Amino acid sequence: MPDQDDRQGQNLGPVTVARLDGREIRSKSAALEGIGNVLNFPDYYGCNLDALFECLTDLSWLPPGEVRLIWTDAGVLQAVDSTAYRAIVATLHDAEEEVRHSSVRLFTVDLRHDSLL
Known part of the structure; x- marks a missing residue:
């Protein structure tokens, strides 16, 4: 379950x-499933890149405000399957850009390459 942060996301409400x-x-x-799990994606989430983008640009089941995905040790997937890593990161950034000017919600991603295996 995402945590509520007490900071404000561009005056949109609390940061999830x-x-x-x-x-x-x-x-x-595994990455697509993990993202869906930590963001509580609905049952209809199809665990593919199109479904990931669709859910990230909606997120209506979460409280209004900023939704921040922090992916620690992202370098593990990058080292094991760089093609999959690049495709997922591109989708995350595309979703970030799509909702950048939303008056209800903001999605941001923080990739942390803490270790490599």
């Missing part, structure tokens, strides 16, 4: 922080 522990994420499917 979701933390994805990347130490065991070694495949595209």
